Amino acid sequence: MDTTPQEKTKIGLVGLGTVGSGVARILLDHGDRTARQAGRVLWLERASVRDLKKARDCNLPAGVLTDQIDAIVSDPSIDVVAELMGGVELAREVILSLLKAGKDVVTANKALIAAHGPELFDAAREAGRTIAFEAAVAGGVPIIANLTQCLSGNQVESLTGILNGTCNFILSKMHAEHVPYSEVIAEAQRLGYAEADPAMDVDGTDTAQKLAILAHLAFGARPDWRAIPRVGIDTLDLADVRMAQELGYTIKLLGVAELTEKGLQLSVGPTFVKNGSPMADVAGPMNAVRVTADAVGELFLQGPGAGQMPTASAVVADLIDTAVGRTKLTFQTLKLWSNESERTPVADQADAVARFYLRIDAADEPGVLAQIASALAAEGISIASFQQQASDAATVPLVLMTHDTTEGAAARACTAIGKLAPVAAAPVRLRVVG
């Protein structure tokens, strides 16, 4: 049998909520496993919370729980700390003090990294410490290790991800049961797949933050997530879900990064994904990432993007990597968010080449199609397919799929179409892939 290693790495957890207590459970219940994988004991020394009286989802030994974050920061015996409290400002301050106190940090906080990556990583370098953040993107899917280590011999060419489990859960329901967004979101909240305030998930913010992180890792780009063009699923109409299905597609909220001659194209939005591709089949709260790269060709990863134990799986892998010393080597080598200039500039979204699905609600009268077709032709957009639905209503939905065009041309054409007299509103415009 294994001999028990004697050396200890003492762990602190700042935050013992959903993720924190999952991490604590692995550390407390599976010490043999983490010791074997780390070659040393990972010892849970301290865990801080707001409310000492709350019931916790793990059996903490006496003396571990504290409501003083500083009890962790100022304990010189603690080597590695996982920040699992969430939020941005306090988390930032806590991590800066942890680094200054000589501790390596692990975090699951993508909002924090998206907002303050450069400052935090500089501080870690200055203190000679490390930050690991596998859990911050795609939860249990180890996309960060795969990009930074496993694909290190490659130039990544594109990255496409379903990065928000809440949105994928909602979209899966909308496709399977034809229930409108407003109803599904309520159910998702009830089942714990959506937070009480799901705005950041459903409006694409969360996906944009994760995409910005991945774009830095995969391309050395330094996009501001706020500048990534994004559309959420909160405005998605059931009519478009039905149309997608009729046409052989599934609508997914995709984050896309694509290397082009003009730089890195980034976007977030509901997208028509051709059925039969693995990405179209990703169901429920799963996440998935497809990477194309010059040597490997294509790599596809799928797994749970959130949830207590999948996220804890990623945090514990980081704790082990940090205890073993792998994190330090990777961190020193890759110089993430350093003041080196960006390797790949972010391109103008207007130049992004894509195909589009357009749905145009227009009065059922002669000449409408001709007007729409000439608005598209004026932007050099050619039509791949066209469908007109029978309807009893005053307006009929016209559905078009375009050939390759640019975001800019498509946006201009849609603006022009929206202004046509027989057209009721700006067209619905969604990207098409596969």
Added chain:
Amino acid sequence: MDTTPQEKTKIGLVGLGTVGSGVARILLDHGDRTARQAGRVLWLERASVRDLKKARDCNLPAGVLTDQIDAIVSDPSIDVVAELMGGVELAREVILSLLKAGKDVVTANKALIAAHGPELFDAAREAGRTIAFEAAVAGGVPIIANLTQCLSGNQVESLTGILNGTCNFILSKMHAEHVPYSEVIAEAQRLGYAEADPAMDVDGTDTAQKLAILAHLAFGARPDWRAIPRVGIDTLDLADVRMAQELGYTIKLLGVAELTEKGLQLSVGPTFVKNGSPMADVAGPMNAVRVTADAVGELFLQGPGAGQMPTASAVVADLIDTAVGRTKLTFQTLKLWSNESERTPVADQADAVARFYLRIDAADEPGVLAQIASALAAEGISIASFQQQASDAATVPLVLMTHDTTEGAAARACTAIGKLAPVAAAPVRLRVVG
């Protein structure tokens, strides 16, 4: 821009065939990339081949090529050597001398590791050196890093893989075009998807060797690949492919490792995989691995399992990990193939619980079904569905799907059925998953 790192790690390649010249191309053409990822220059110092006159798929600087393996072994300036010659005995000797000469080793040679893992890893530990072998299993799919690092907080519960691209290519063709095995294999050889002697691929040997390696990494088991029950695709009948499709399945050559109360169940064979699952959709020469584990739940990886650049992608990742020092930490910690006793015993295949597809060619006469049903009942096997095909021939195919039973019971029942007077031959028996 990046400052060019000054430190060099000198690389030797033993073998410059398909994979070797792919590795050389990345090292020679993308030195900026490997230097950025490794924090030091990866310098291709020497590459050895049998035949100096053969055309090579890369632009080697003068002085790199040699037909003396010893020119690499005895060059003290070379730090890391990739063994990319293949074969077992000479490769083993070369790696042992490389380790003795103080070099870290990278290899893509699963046959070698499956045969001599313990000896080689002991020699590396003794010499204070490392062996990395990401390319040895599933080519461009980084399953080894994912198992040994990314899932380190988990207990793996099962692992299912399409681990041989040649077989998956052949099976995909058989499904898409209903061409028999014998014809597809010829085409696969023409296209370079199958070797001149494809026996080790199509009889399941290659999959069993890879599964044995993964079983060691994921479960700490130490199976002899020769003892893994295996069936190849070379005996697969087109009739069963058609039946699978009718029933909503796709036949895949799966390697399966499953942790049960009785130990680790291992098997290799053509398997009915339910359509709609990602594994059923893996097409052409792709590989895929599905891992279930207690924290993460389920992780699915798919990518090219072989080919020049995908395999080179894995080899270069190992070269970079070795140059950075990550490999050393992992190697020291995990004690792979050490003389520690196995953590998980291999279970008796007869106890493996599974569902089966049975096809029985029997004379079209009264009472046949009753005899078959009682042979199954005698082993406690219950029938989930049954189908009899119309046929003009003297015998008709009877197709059965069983409920869960054991391999042992299914094998005994099939032996008994094969002996029934109206039954022409031993039944075809394939596992069913999903």
